[in-house]
Amino acid sequence: MRKIVLYLQYEVSSNYSQGAIHRQRGDAATAGRLWKAICEQPSLRWLALLSIVPRPHPKGLPLLQTANSKFGWLSDPINRIIVALIVLSPPLMVIAGGRSLYGEEYFRLLEGYEQTAATIHGFNYFASTGEAVDFPIVRWSTGLIVMLSVALIGLNFTKRIGSGRALAVLGSLLTFYVTNLILCVPFGVGAYFDRSFLYPLLMFVAVYVSRDDGIDGMIDTAKWCLLLVMIASLIMAITNPELTRRVYEPEVRLPLIDFRLFGLGEHANTFAPLALTLAVLTAHRPFPMPWLNITSFVCASIVILLAQSQTAWVSTTIVVTGSLLFGYRAGRTGRWPQPSATVINVVTAVIVFLICIPALNAFLATRGVQIFDNTSFTGRPEVWNAAMETYLAHPIFGYGLLAWEREFRQAIYLSWAVHAHNQLLQSLSTAGTVGGIGLLVYVVTLSRGALSLNSATRGLAPALLTIILMRFPGEVSINMRSIITSDTLVPLLLFRLLVSPEKIEMAKGAFVTALDISSWRPAGLLPEAAE
Numbered sequence: 001m002r003k004i005v006l007y008l009q010y011e012v013s014s015n016y017s018q019g020a021i022h023r024q025r026g027d028a029a030t031a032g033r034l035w036k037a038i039c040e041q042p043s044l045r046w047l048a049l050l051s052i053v054p055r056p057h058p059k060g061l062p063l064l065q066t067a068n069s070k071f072g073w074l075s076d077p078i079n080r081i082i083v084a085l086i087v088l089s090p091p092l093m094v095i096a097g098g099r100s101l102y103g104e105e106y107f108r109l110l111e112g113y114e115q116t117a118a119t120i121h122g123f124n125y126f127a128s129t130g131e132a133v134d135f136p137i138v139r140w141s142t143g144l145i146v147m148l149s150v151a152l153i154g155l156n157f158t159k160r161i162g163s164g165r166a167l168a169v170l171g172s173l174l175t176f177y178v179t180n181l182i183l184c185v186p187f188g189v190g191a192y193f194d195r196s197f198l199y200p201l202l203m204f205v206a207v208y209v210s211r212d213d214g215i216d217g218m219i220d221t222a223k224w225c226l227l228l229v230m231i232a233s234l235i236m237a238i239t240n241p242e243l244t245r246r247v248y249e250p251e252v253r254l255p256l257i258d259f260r261l262f263g264l265g266e267h268a269n270t271f272a273p274l275a276l277t278l279a280v281l282t283a284h285r286p287f288p289m290p291w292l293n294i295t296s297f298v299c300a301s302i303v304i305l306l307a308q309s310q311t312a313w314v315s316t317t318i319v320v321t322g323s324l325l326f327g328y329r330a331g332r333t334g335r336w337p338q339p340s341a342t343v344i345n346v347v348t349a350v351i352v353f354l355i356c357i358p359a360l361n362a363f364l365a366t367r368g369v370q371i372f373d374n375t376s377f378t379g380r381p382e383v384w385n386a387a388m389e390t391y392l393a394h395p396i397f398g399y400g401l402l403a404w405e406r407e408f409r410q411a412i413y414l415s416w417a418v419h420a421h422n423q424l425l426q427s428l429s430t431a432g433t434v435g436g437i438g439l440l441v442y443v444v445t446l447s448r449g450a451l452s453l454n455s456a457t458r459g460l461a462p463a464l465l466t467i468i469l470m471r472f473p474g475e476v477s478i479n480m481r482s483i484i485t486s487d488t489l490v491p492l493l494l495f496r497l498l499v500s501p502e503k504i505e506m507a508k509g510a511f512v513t514a515l516d517i518s519s520w521r522p523a524g525l526l527p528e529a530a531e
Helices: 001-016 029-041 042-050 058-097 104-110 136-155 164-182 193-208 217-237 268-286 290-307 308-335 341-365 378-391 406-411 423-452 462-471 489-499
Strands: none
Touching: 001 462, 029 308, 058 193, 058 217, 058 489, 136 193, 164 193, 164 423, 164 489, 193 489, 217 268, 217 290, 217 489, 268 308, 268 462, 268 489, 290 308, 308 462, 341 378, 341 423, 378 423, 423 462, 423 489, 462 489
């Protein structure tokens, strides 16, 4: 121990005498000497377990730095491939398999549950033999993303862990993961955990350590892939409606039609936000050719309309209205507006309050008072009440990860509810108060980070945050149990945007407004980006 203290005193004093204390994390020789000194003390070897990213043996540091210098350019292409797999795998499964992804068995596969034969809402998702239908493309894509994530971590292993906003976002993500997927396992009704639950965490960590590559490549890839998916969905809605449309009268909200567009995704409520994401990404980083921008906006608008998701309609209204207002002000002042710290805190507090309203309604329902009725939210209050009752029965660590599995839903007589249909109630029912606190910590961190980057990203960060949060009341938009779902893309893009360096290259490109079509070009700096 004395050897380590003397060594650190020597390093600090020598650097301070030169006028600055240099960072030693990137110095392989210094790190090697310090690590060797620690390893020589048996009582201090446990300190290595406190590191978020495991430190290699000193002899391995030069090798990793060499690999990073020679193959570091692969980091951005790998990030692009991961995004492409997330977006394209479900549609490819629909096209190759010739069957819709709507149904419980697809989600059970993604979350590691064993498949069993069933018929859901009149749709049979199983072969004539009664055996469960497999989704091989999803499994292959998941395995490939895991391998690419490991490669990304290896290529960026020697980089600094980060600080400031980036480290806060990573810490809040880890808090959410631990409180919602780890602590409820030993204390839940059934101790259940699947190795597939580790894959999303691995992917997010890989995206974090490669954050120096920026957000440009991931946005471009997501934009192109989403455009292909929307075009293919609209074409197949005409040529093969059985795969892309669902006829169910209680959910139809438009006149003259009797279906909802599910597209090449799992559900209309998850597919419509992807269309809105395409429009947002196109507005902030346009395609090279104007006709592609027009095609993107038209396809996104048609999908949002035909999907008939009320949440997507409200999200679109908020995003479009806010973008036009801020864009108009930016055009007059030359700068994209940036809210003050007070406004950020107030908006964050309002967000937390709105998130808690459905949970409050469910709690009051257990006392004989109910704010919302079933006719207003198509049966969701019944699910909310069941989730609240589950939480009250297991208030600290929740029911566990087996909540909302088939046996659980049969016990509460809600066989159609594959989740709590509310993000906060999902955390409370599965992970209790601990999970709810972890979720709110993550939401507060994302909200403050996105609002603080309103000017730097020209509204992109708040727009992505809106798409996520607007689904909180009636859906579960943050899912850390699987990778290949429609709920993965937007949180991943927002996470990467918040942890990227301050100089965001994405800020290049003129903002699109309906009044200036000539501004649809991928070049040109806004005044705040040029400073």
